[in-house]
Amino acid sequence: MCINKQRLSAYARLMRIDKPIGILLLLWPTLWALWIASAGHPSYLNLFVFIAGTVLMRSAGCIMNDLADRNFDGHVTRTEKRPLVAGEVTVKQALALAAIMSLVPFGLVLFLNSLTILLSVPALLLAASYPYTKRFFALPQAYLGIAFGFGIPMAFAAVQNEVPLVAWLMLLGNVAWSLAYDTEYAMVDRPDDLKIGIYSSAITFGRLEVVAIMTFYGVMLALLAYVGSLLNLGMPYSIGLIVALGIAIYHFSLIRNRQPANCFKAFLHNNWLGAVVFIGIVANYLID
Numbered sequence: 001m002c003i004n005k006q007r008l009s010a011y012a013r014l015m016r017i018d019k020p021i022g023i024l025l026l027l028w029p030t031l032w033a034l035w036i037a038s039a040g041h042p043s044y045l046n047l048f049v050f051i052a053g054t055v056l057m058r059s060a061g062c063i064m065n066d067l068a069d070r071n072f073d074g075h076v077t078r079t080e081k082r083p084l085v086a087g088e089v090t091v092k093q094a095l096a097l098a099a100i101m102s103l104v105p106f107g108l109v110l111f112l113n114s115l116t117i118l119l120s121v122p123a124l125l126l127a128a129s130y131p132y133t134k135r136f137f138a139l140p141q142a143y144l145g146i147a148f149g150f151g152i153p154m155a156f157a158a159v160q161n162e163v164p165l166v167a168w169l170m171l172l173g174n175v176a177w178s179l180a181y182d183t184e185y186a187m188v189d190r191p192d193d194l195k196i197g198i199y200s201s202a203i204t205f206g207r208l209e210v211v212a213i214m215t216f217y218g219v220m221l222a223l224l225a226y227v228g229s230l231l232n233l234g235m236p237y238s239i240g241l242i243v244a245l246g247i248a249i250y251h252f253s254l255i256r257n258r259q260p261a262n263c264f265k266a267f268l269h270n271n272w273l274g275a276v277v278f279i280g281i282v283a284n285y286l287i288d
Contacts, residue, residue, distance in 0.1 A: 010088035011097060014066060015059035021268055022062065025181065027054045028274030029174045030151035032281055033167065036231065037159035040285020046158050049112060050151060053105035060101035061127040061147070063094050068131035072196050078189065115157040123150040134198040141186065141201045145178030146171070166227050173223035180216035180248075181270040183209055184255055187263040210255055217248035224277065233284050240280015247273045 016022055030050050034042040070084045070091070083089040089097075102124060109120045126147035133140040149171045156167040179201060186193070186202035187209060193200050205212040221241055228237050247269065254266040 006088070010083040014063055014083045014089055014094060014097065015101070016062045017059070021271060023055055023058050024271045025178075025274065026058050026148050026151065027051065028271075028278055029149050029170065029177075030054055030155055031278050033152040033155035033170060034159065035278070035281045035285065036166070036170075036227075037156045040282070040288070042159070045111065046155070049108045050155060050158075053108055054151060056101050056105045057123070057127060060098050060105075061130070063098040063101065064128050065131040067091065067094055067098070069134075072198065078192070112158045113161055115161055115163075116154050119150070119154045119157055119163075123147075123154060126150055134200065136199070138199050138204040139179070139201050140199060141179045141182040142175055144182055145175030148178055149174030166230055169223050169227050169230075173220045173227070176216045176220040176223065177270075177273075180213045180220065180251075181267050183213050183216070184251070184263045184267040184270075187255065187258060188260045188267075210252070210258070213255060214248070214252055217245075217251070221245055221248070233281075234288060236283035236287055237280045240277050240283070243276045243280075244273050247276065 012018060034046060034050060038046070066082055066084045069079070072079075079085065084091070084094055106120060106124070109117055126143070130140070130143055130147050133143045137143060152171045152174060153163040153167045156163050183201040183205065186200035190200065190202045193203060201212070202209050221244060225238075225241055227233075228241070251266040251269060254262040254269075
């Protein structure tokens with residue numbers, strides 16, 4: 001029984017169940033899209049499929065990331081005790097778990113329309129290929145933004161059976177947001193990333209990384225504001241964006257001195273930025 005508990009604990013840590021921030025950063029943009037696409041009335045089926053799919057695909061993505069990075073993680077203080085590196089989980093076990101975590105959400109998507117099913121294929125490919133972009137791409141965080149935001153076009157497809165312009169604008173906004181928050185995260189890992197020779201936005205931007213982060217926050221909020229103007233969203237939505245701007249400014253106060261602990265705190269705090277945008281969207285349709 002003790003061995004089983006240890007193995008379950010290792011699997012949970014491999015899937016990052018103990019660190020839900022990744023689920024939330026995936027979930028908020030998907031919920032934004034579901035609410036906007038359905039004018040505030042998403043179906044229970046869509047909510048279940050997308051929430052469950054987000055949790056499962058994030059778990060699959062974490063496993064794929066650890067499989068790809070297993071030869072690097074042992075050289076990084078933050079990751080040296082991950083289950084694959086520590087030998088708590090074998091490569092075969094991790095592959096099997098990743099397959100299960102990918103197949104179950106695909107099975108859920110089969111309850112939706114054909115366009116959503118079609119879009120699930122690039123969504124899976126993006127999640128699986130992201131870890132390898134750190135080997136050659138100067139801004140892997142941009143690729144992450146596409147992978148993390150692909151629930152947006154899928155949500156519109158599920159509700160409207162098409163992917164309109166606003167969905168792609170929201171996806172671009174999510175790319176900008178990902179570049180902001182994951183650069184904050186990359187600032188923590190920069191010394192180790194330089195040592196092992198992988199790329200990150202924090203390395204690419206160098207001493208301009210704080211300026212870049214604030215610029216990306218601005219781009220994200222500008223794109224979401226443009227979406228609001230195209231859809232004639234009201235004051236609650238605008239208030240949500242204004243509060244999100246205040247949160248972004250707070251993040252500047254945390255990261256401007258480049259202290260790793262504060263940079264990580266800013267990264268985690270992005271959950272609240274995503275949440276207030278969602279609250280603004282929900283309030284807009286409740287009051288409208």
